[in-house]
Amino acid sequence: MTLVDALSVIPVGGPSLPQERRLVTAIPGPKSQELGRRKVESVSAGVGVTLPAYIVAAGGGVLVDVDGNFLIDLGSGIAVTGIGNSAPEVVAAVAAQLAQFTHTCFTVTPYDSYIEVAETLNRLTPGDHAKRSALFNSGAEAVENAVKIARHYTGKQAVVAFDHAYHGRTTLTMGLTAKNQPYKNGFGPFAAEIYRAPTSYPYRDAGLDGVGAARRAISQIEKQVGADNLAALIIEPIQGEGGFIVPAPGFLPTLVDWCRTNEVVFIADEVQTGFARTGDLFASNHEGIVPDLMVMAKGIAGGLPLSAVTGRAEIMDAPQVGGIGGTYGGNPLACAAALATMRSYETENLAQRAREIGAILTGRLNAIRAVDKRVGDVRGRGAMIAIELVDPVTGVPDAALTGRVVAAAHVRGVVLLTCGTYGNVIRFLPPLSISDDLLVEGLQVLASVLAAA
Numbered sequence: 001m002t003l004v005d006a007l008s009v010i011p012v013g014g015p016s017l018p019q020e021r022r023l024v025t026a027i028p029g030p031k032s033q034e035l036g037r038r039k040v041e042s043v044s045a046g047v048g049v050t051l052p053a054y055i056v057a058a059g060g061g062v063l064v065d066v067d068g069n070f071l072i073d074l075g076s077g078i079a080v081t082g083i084g085n086s087a088p089e090v091v092a093a094v095a096a097q098l099a100q101f102t103h104t105c106f107t108v109t110p111y112d113s114y115i116e117v118a119e120t121l122n123r124l125t126p127g128d129h130a131k132r133s134a135l136f137n138s139g140a141e142a143v144e145n146a147v148k149i150a151r152h153y154t155g156k157q158a159v160v161a162f163d164h165a166y167h168g169r170t171t172l173t174m175g176l177t178a179k180n181q182p183y184k185n186g187f188g189p190f191a192a193e194i195y196r197a198p199t200s201y202p203y204r205d206a207g208l209d210g211v212g213a214a215r216r217a218i219s220q221i222e223k224q225v226g227a228d229n230l231a232a233l234i235i236e237p238i239q240g241e242g243g244f245i246v247p248a249p250g251f252l253p254t255l256v257d258w259c260r261t262n263e264v265v266f267i268a269d270e271v272q273t274g275f276a277r278t279g280d281l282f283a284s285n286h287e288g289i290v291p292d293l294m295v296m297a298k299g300i301a302g303g304l305p306l307s308a309v310t311g312r313a314e315i316m317d318a319p320q321v322g323g324i325g326g327t328y329g330g331n332p333l334a335c336a337a338a339l340a341t342m343r344s345y346e347t348e349n350l351a352q353r354a355r356e357i358g359a360i361l362t363g364r365l366n367a368i369r370a371v372d373k374r375v376g377d378v379r380g381r382g383a384m385i386a387i388e389l390v391d392p393v394t395g396v397p398d399a400a401l402t403g404r405v406v407a408a409a410h411v412r413g414v415v416l417l418t419c420g421t422y423g424n425v426i427r428f429l430p431p432l433s434i435s436d437d438l439l440v441e442g443l444q445v446l447a448s449v450l451a452a453a
């Protein structure tokens with residue numbers, strides 16, 4: 001009998017779970033600690049764990065661990081379960097598909113749900129031009145394919161990514177990702193022909209507006225790479241792991257214009273920002289930009305592994321037959337989940353719910369900032385909000401304080417995540433299914449642990 005079997009009553013996940021924070025043991029509890037010991041003996045040490053409470057059920061805004069603790073979820077498994085864990089419409093769609101067939105490989109004998117996902121993405125993503133989509137498994141895999149497609153279409157090789165960027169941990173995407181520790185250290189050599197440009201980081205850019213920041217980046221790209229060699233420029237419309245950095249207005253449109261003029265493919269990495277998270281279906285919409293290619297994952301399929309590249313038909317159709325694909329990409333279970341999930345984003349107007357959550361988050365966090373100058377910045381959009389913790393006098397990033405605050409929130413039963421190049425950003429990514437009460441309680445815990453830290 002495993003530890004999980006031993007839990008006397010395992011609650012069923014989904015929104016019917018009691019929506020409350022309930023601590024019945026220390027965090028992590030004894031059963032989680034025992035699983036933690038087994039993890040050390042069985043799982044690669046390189047696979048880290050943020051909060052070692054082992055989960056048996058989740059739904060709405062709570063996660064239930066193996067010891068029977070109910071935790072408030074302010075992370076959504078890193079921006080994945082926007083519509084909530086085990087959302088009933090996803091469970092029903094996947095169960096129905098499970099009974100039909102689990103896999104054929106779309107590139108061997110295809111099925112219609114893959115096409116329907118592609119049609120839906122072509123309709124929902126910005127721009128009314130002809131589009132095509134291709135499906136993959138992870139965000140990094142989709143980023144890799146976007147770069148492959150852009151290179152094939154342009155016949156050029158160089159790719160520009162930005163300071164503070166995060167695009168994944170595979171060999172190509174590690175090269176695109178900016179931060180060394182823990183993502184790149186010791187894993188080189190990295191792929192060739194990747195260059196980095198300065199981003200727009202309003203909190204630390206002292207007076208540089210969006211157009212100015214874009215001109216600075218463009219000037220560096222023109223000097224160090226040259227548009228004649230540049231296949232693509234890839235950027236997150238709001239940088240996620242880098243610290244929830246919202247670029248100054250005008251930055252993204254100026255970059256898009258330059259790409260158009262110079263026959264460079266503009267790739268928006270909306271892996272973390274996509275699917276209602278920022279209060280619009282895509283973060284690109286806030287600035288009215290129309291990317292040539294868009295990369296999506298995370299929130300696309302309610303927790304099942306699926307990712308996609310959607311973009312201009314002439315670019316997406318450039319590669320030779322067989323050049324794009326993989327065994328599992330667009331697996332039928334993931335496609336069924338994605339169709340149910342994307343339907344919910346539209347019919348339940350979850351972008352509006354993200355804006356409501358954003359108003360609660362920014363209201364409460366700005367109130368904390370007004371009295372605690374260690375909160376240097378409150379930023380983000382919709383249900384993707386962060387605080388940057390700094391020394392109140394020098395403005396120097398305070399990663400140690402950030403670590404203490406998050407650890408204290410964890411033992412009080414609130415799942416909080418950090419991010420930021422300097423490790424000093426706390427990010428809030430609640431499921432859009434969280435209740436106002438639970439969200440406010442989570443923020444009250446944050447306020448009290450911050451005050452005590």
Ligand SMILES: Cc1ncc(COP(=O)(O)O)c(C=O)c1O
Pocket residue numbers: 078138139140141143166167168169236240241269270271272273297298
């Ligand atoms: C913007 C962005 N791109 C790519 C990735 C990589 O996605 P995955 O972890 O699914 O490979 C992430 C993951 O956090 C991300 O935030």
